[in-house]
Amino acid sequence: xxxxxxxxxxxxxxxxxxxxxxxxxxxxxxxxxxxxxxxxxxxxxxxxxxxxxxxxxxxxxxxxxxxxxxxxxxxxxxxxxxxxxxxxxxxxxxxxxxxxxxxxxxxxxxxxxxxxxxxxxxxxxxxxxxxxxxxxxxxxxxxxxxxxxxxxxxxxxxxxxxxxxxxxxxxxxxxxxxxxxxxxxxxxxxxxxxxxxxxxxxxxxxxxxxxxxxxxxxxxxxxxxxxxxxxxxxxxxxxxxxxxxxxxxxxxxxxxxxxxxxxxxxxxxxxxxxxxxxxxxxxxxxxxxxxxxxxxxxxxxxxxxxxxxxxxxxxxxxxxxxxxxxxxxxxxxxxxxxxxxxxxxxxxxxxxxxxxxxxxxxxxxxxxxxxxxxxxxxxxxxxxxxxxxxxxxxxxxxxxxxxxxxxxxxxxxxxxxxxxxxxxxxxxxxxxxxxxxxxxxxxxxxxxxxxxxxxxxxxxxxxxxxxxxxxxxxxxxxxxxxxxxxxxxxxxxxxxxxxxxxxxxxxxxxxxxxxxxxxxxxxxxxxxxxxxxxxxxxxxxxxxxxxxxxxxxxxxxxxxxxxxxxxxxxxxxxxxxxxxxxxxxxxxxxxxxxxxxxxxxxxxxxxxxxxxxxxxxxxxxxxxxxxxxxxxxxxxxxxxxxxxxxxxxxxxxxxxxxxxxxxxxxxxxxxxxxxxxxxxxxxxxxxxxxxxxxxxxxxxxxxxxxxxxxxxxxxxxxxxxxxxxxxxxxxxxxxxxxxxxxxxxxxxxxxxxxxxxxxxxxxxxxxxxxxxxxxxxxxxxxxxxxxxxxxxxxxxxxxxxxxxxxxxxxxxxxxxxxxxxxxxxxxxxxxxxxxxxxxxxxxxxxxxxxx
Amino acid sequence: xxxxxxxxxxxxxxxxxxxxxxxxxxxxxxxxxxxxxxxxxxxxxxxxxxxxxxxxxxxxxxxxxxxxxxxxxxxxxxxxxxxxxxxxxxxxxxxxxxxxxxxxxxxxxxxxxxx
Numbered sequence: 017x018x019x020x021x022x023x024x025x026x027x028x029x030x031x032x033x034x035x036x037x038x039x040x041x042x043x044x045x046x047x048x049x050x051x052x053x054x055x056x057x058x059x060x061x062x063x064x065x066x067x068x069x070x071x072x073x074x075x076x077x078x079x080x081x082x083x084x085x086x087x088x089x090x091x092x093x094x095x096x097x098x099x100x101x102x103x104x105x106x107x108x109x110x111x112x113x114x115x116x117x118x119x120x121x122x123x124x125x126x127x128x129x130x131x132x133x134x135x136x137x138x139x140x141x142x143x144x145x146x147x148x149x150x151x152x153x154x155x156x157x158x159x160x161x162x163x164x165x166x167x168x169x170x171x172x173x174x175x176x177x178x179x180x181x182x183x184x185x186x187x188x189x190x191x192x193x194x195x196x197x198x199x200x201x202x203x204x205x206x207x208x209x210x211x212x213x214x215x216x217x218x219x220x221x222x223x224x225x226x227x228x229x230x231x232x233x234x235x236x237x238x239x240x241x242x243x244x245x246x247x248x249x250x251x252x253x254x255x256x257x258x259x260x261x262x263x264x265x266x267x268x269x270x271x272x273x274x275x276x277x278x279x280x281x282x283x284x285x286x287x288x289x290x291x292x293x294x295x296x297x298x299x300x301x302x303x304x305x306x307x308x309x310x311x312x313x314x315x316x317x318x319x320x321x322x323x324x325x326x327x328x329x330x331x332x333x334x335x336x337x338x339x340x341x342x343x344x345x346x347x348x349x350x351x352x353x354x355x356x357x358x359x360x361x362x363x364x365x366x367x368x369x370x371x372x373x374x375x376x377x378x379x380x381x382x383x384x385x386x387x388x389x390x391x392x393x394x395x396x397x398x399x400x401x402x403x404x405x406x407x408x409x410x411x412x413x414x415x416x417x418x419x420x421x422x423x424x425x426x427x428x429x430x431x432x433x434x435x436x437x438x439x440x441x442x443x444x445x446x447x448x449x450x451x452x453x454x455x456x457x458x459x460x461x462x463x464x465x466x467x468x469x470x471x472x473x474x475x476x477x478x479x480x481x482x483x484x485x486x487x488x489x490x491x492x493x494x495x496x497x498x499x500x501x502x503x504x505x506x507x508x509x510x511x512x513x514x515x516x517x518x519x520x521x522x523x524x525x526x527x528x529x530x531x532x533x534x535x536x537x538x539x540x541x542x543x544x545x546x547x548x549x550x551x552x553x554x555x556x557x558x559x560x561x562x563x564x565x566x567x568x569x570x571x572x573x574x575x576x577x578x579x580x581x582x583x584x585x586x587x588x589x590x591x592x593x594x595x596x597x598x599x600x601x602x603x604x605x606x607x608x609x610x611x612x613x614x615x616x617x618x619x620x621x622x623x624x625x626x627x628x629x630x631x632x633x634x635x636x637x638x639x640x641x642x643x644x645x646x647x648x649x650x651x652x653x654x655x656x657x658x659x660x661x662x663x664x665x666x667x668x669x670x671x672x673x674x675x676x677x678x679x680x681x682x683x684x685x686x687x688x689x690x691x692x693x694x695x696x697x698x699x700x701x702x703x704x705x706x707x708x709x710x711x712x713x714x715x716x717x718x719x720x721x722x723x724x725x726x727x728x729x730x731x732x733x734x735x736x737x738x739x740x741x742x743x744x745x746x747x748x749x750x751x752x753x754x755x756x757x758x759x760x761x762x763x764x765x766x767x768x769x770x771x772x773x774x775x776x777x778x779x780x781x782x783x784x785x786x787x788x789x790x791x792x793x794x795x796x797x798x799x800x801x802x803x804x805x806x807x808x809x810x811x812x813x814x815x816x817x818x819x820x821x822x823x824x825x826x827x828x829x830x831x832x833x834x835x836x837x838x839x840x841x842x843x844x845x846x847x848x849x850x851x852x853x854x855x856x857x858x859x860x861x862x863x864x865x866x867x
Numbered sequence: 868x869x870x871x872x873x874x875x876x877x878x879x880x881x882x883x884x885x886x887x888x889x890x891x892x893x894x895x896x897x898x899x900x901x902x903x904x905x906x907x908x909x910x911x912x913x914x915x916x917x918x919x920x921x922x923x924x925x926x927x928x929x930x931x932x933x934x935x936x937x938x939x940x941x942x943x944x945x946x947x948x949x950x951x952x953x954x955x956x957x958x959x960x961x962x963x964x965x966x967x968x969x970x971x972x973x974x975x976x977x978x979x980x981x982x
Contacts, residue, residue: 398951498933530888530906532931533940533947558888562927562942574922621927821899822880822891829892829899831916831923849916849923852897 024051026324026367027121029101029266031057033066034313035083035299037129039093048092051324054119055093056111056330058100059150062086064152067310067470070178072154072728073185078149097480102395104270106290114714123292125320126267126280130260130298130308135170139232145254148179157255161186164252167194168241170229171257173201177342184343190221191249192578193241194257197226203338203349207366208389211373215345215392218371218820224249261305262299275301285323286316294320302331307597308338310469311438312350316441321848335437339390339397340470345371346394351387351404352377360386364861365418367392374418376400376408385410390418398476402433402443436477438444438469450484457481458766463769465568485686496757497534499527501861504757508542512753517547519559537561540756541644544680545752548800550807551643551680552814563642565820566625567805569615573843577617578604579641580631584651584669584689585612594634602627605840610721611648611686613639618841620828622820628805637803639765640678644758646685649673661709665691668737674708675741676748678801682755684750703761709733713740716766717747717775726762729772732780745794746787753790827852875967876914884909888907890926892940896975900966901926902975903950905937905948911950912966912977917941918955 026042028035039055057063071080075151078084087095096113102114110118130149134140136514144164146157161167167183169176172194184192190201198209199216213223224246232254233240240250262279273281273289279301286302297313298306307313312334322329337350355362359628366373372392379386385404390397396417402408408430411417417706429435431444432644441464454460457478461467467474495501499525502510507526521537523531531539539561544551551557551564559808563569568576580595595614599606604627605617619627641647649672652658654665669689679685688699689706699705711734719728732743755764768774777783808814819825830850834841879893885904892915893900899915911976915923928939930950937950947956948963949970955961967978 085962114877289870499931529932529935530937532933532938533929533945536929536931554886558886558930561929564923565927565942570927572920572922572943574920574924574927574943820892821894821903822884824879824894827894829915829923830897831899844919847921849898849914 020168024122026051026053026123027119028053028055028125028127030127030129030297030299031055031059031063031095032127032128032129032297033063033082033212033310034317035125036063037314038125038127038296038317039088043088043090043093043322045321045325046301046535047321047324048090048131049163051092051122053608054096054121054760055802056099056113056119057103058098058201059152060098061151062095062097064151066149067804069148069151069154070185071184072151073158075152077309079727079729084096101266103475104266104293106270106293107274107710122294123294125325126288126293126295126297126299126607127313127317128263130262130306132256132262132379133259134256135229135258137229137231139234139238140256141234142234142238142332144234144238144252145232145256145841148175148182148255148257151505153508154182155363157182157253158186161188162252164277166191166249166251167255168249168251169254169255169257170241171223172196172223173202173257173785174200174340174342174804175260176255176257177216179257180216181343181421183253183255184219184221188253189424191241191251192216192221193227193229193243193249195228196227199223199225200347200349201354204347204389204391205375208347208349208373208375208391209366211344211366211368211371211391212345212347214368215371216343219343222342253585260298260308262301264299265295267295267299275306276303277304279304279306282578284319284332286320286331287323294323296320302333305333307334307336309334309338311335311440314438314469315440317527334435335401337401337405337437339394344394347389348394348397348401348610349388350401351385353389355387357386363415363418365415376414376418378414382414383409388418398431398435398473398479399655401437402429402435405493406430406433408433425747429480430672433813435480436464436469436473437686439465446477446480447484447746450481458763464754496538497532499523499529499531499535502526504538505754507538508545508753511539511542512546517543517549518555519543522553533561534757537564540564541680541682541757545797548797550802550804550814552804552808552817554813557814557817564622566621567628567638567642567808568619568621568640569845571617573845574623574829575617575832575843576619577615577641578619578627578631579609579613579615580636581639581646581673582613583673583677584649584666586651586666586670591634591636594631594636598627598630601630603841605842609641609648612640612650613648618834618843619738620820620832622826622828623816623819625809625815629809630805632806632809638678638805644681644683646673646676646679646681649676649687649689650702651689652691652696653696654689658691660694661691661708662710663691663713665689665697665706665708667696668706668713668740671737672744674739675798676744678804679797680754681752683758685761685762701725704728704747706740711751712736715740715743718762718772720760720762722760724762731772731776742787744792744814746782746790747775749780749790749793750775750786875966876971876978878974878976880975882908882970882975883974884889885910885975888930892923892926893977895966896970896979898975899923902968903930903937903939905930905950909937910968910975911937913939913948913950913953914964914966914980916963917943917946918961919944919946919964925940926952947967949950 064080092311100114133799167188168191169180172192228244231242267280275281280295296316319329319331341347355377363376363377375389377387433443449460449463494503536559649669651665651669655661686702687704688697688702690697690699705728707714714733716728716732717731720726830852833844837842877949890901901915902911903911908968927942936954953965
């Protein structure tokens, strides 16, 4: 590293998506080895995903944040938030912050973004008028919507429709007012705009196109809109979304050159007229043109990092293709969408009934795809956009690319075709990542960033990775193992359809060989989910993983730990004492678990029945800590005791834990219930989490601690307890039926086409009509539940296996030894097998008995 | 199944005491030996000691086949060991001792460790 006094300083003005991308690229590419970076952000919070702003109401600010920890993991980057930059002096190379601090820079990067354009109509500044750009804007809109009935959005472009979606979500009767003759005039053509308009009206919104807003009505606050040649619209909330303007005031004040239509004029290295000032993102105008999308902004950020490292990268224009889902409607536009190329041809597929419109723009000689518009079904976008931007030759029957059901999936792209436009990832880079050792799509995405910004190319990335593996003969083998050439979900269906009850039947009919440590536990889990028999039934117990085979958790020295169920973490003093007595009498190590129960370690296998007899007699039952099964439903103390609680979280947690106890699943399942928004139960770290609201419960799904932590996301809000149970029944059964083995719910949701939206469609909207079937399957589980430890104690055949040695049932294994740490036992490991020496067989050596 | 040399055999259990495709631990000469019964009714004996985890646990592993050959997966970290040879199928350098074993009149008898 350079000596500190030789280090240079970069100041970044603006901490939005593009400013953040600049900093992460600078750290990744080693620019911080030689430079300190000061980032000054005006908003009170670090950069967040503005593209997904509309989901703020659903997921909250934390989920959108790019930097939830509030700082970069590089001490050479200083992040200053809630502070604007008020002055720039290129002579002395200094910026003046709003808190009075003057900061020197060697290089200055302007990433100030853009501001919403508010047309100067009379009344535009009345209370009740909003713009749609920041989380604070959305918070203000939400507050105003709480007491409003009707809302209007001025502007029917991409952002305007996002804003309309937000008002619609907030329960307002929503109007969209657009000056142009159609919606999304920049991206789609007239027929596409009409199709989109019909979709949106079908959702209950009112669209006014070709409508000019003359005045905002009202005296002390907004009361409505006056339109030219149309009836007035009464509205208490008005959102302006009539375009954006680059925020170039700082550059203007410093005398830097600006583009004719605004924006800091920069060259193709993104350098302004001052050699030490750079501009990236929406505030910049490379070659005089401003780009209002995030992907070109990211590209500019990378170009400047490259330039500061001495590279030769250049920004030479961007692909303005767009694909998004607006109010549930797919809209995509790419290349020459408006057919402005001379003599080009148009190929149109339109189905007004289904609300689908697709247009391809083709070169005059019919050999090249120039661009297109897709409304209602944009599944072909992943193939069409790279085809247009890479100049791939058109197939002989180009109409097949847009006919129904075609997703163009059969088409192959050249290696240089850009698949992810947000992060500029070409097909070749995706394949290289697969070749370089990434074992699945998730790993490839992480490595290349493909699909990690807007997500529209995810299906395409998945297909490329799968095709690549297939071509290597590695076919992303979805086989469970060498014995079953099918996925767990397929196997689940096979077992369900045929009503199989044993591994032998299944492997004979659908597999080969005699199974292994992968397929046997998977089959055991599937049978347990469907048949609900005792996991230690004969013929069944040979399938169980060690933990299930002995109904306890094996530990490093071959002993087991024991976890009795403590539903919701609520326990009486009497029961606590029993656990303490059992631990003391058997000499067990005790530890409190993260799931609000007590784990007793160091039990020899042959001691397990005696330990459980004591526990069962005291009213305990199996906690299934050993199973891929429901573990616990953690709770905070809730409204019963807590002065902040609004619902009885303990009561619901106990209800749910008792309902789903014993449920075997592809992986362990954890739940949590919090009695208020303070979330003391950490429910959003669970596979299902419930958080109390004033009106009921919010249900979150797909949370995960572990190696890849994930916050649970909102499935449905303000539910009654009955609704929580119904949705959970469906969600859990849907997961059990369709997930891969050892796939937690977070990864499972990500793997579904459509992700969380798909889960919501199936669980809440019941689009597959599976709801009652899933509920019935869960009802069967609940009715069939029994405590498997009690049942084991009652069955001599099952108990017979709990012996240390088949020919010396009570002789402890000499390999098991303990030391003492902090007053409790700990395993002591031997470096090789330990022999007892010659022992007279049949003799009983009373060791390890309860005293 | 029997070794080429003479071995002193010790009866450890009835073959029916071992459920097919499971193992039991037996104490033979003071040592923990894992005795397995396959689906086809063959019986194998391995040291019960898992050289990876240093725990005496192999009898509790899942028994199955890899490419037709019977194996047991350690219950601790799933390393596979061929039942015929004791060879670890995931690490050519590791092998666990095998024992002579036979079934006489329905009784499983374990002999000495094979060299």
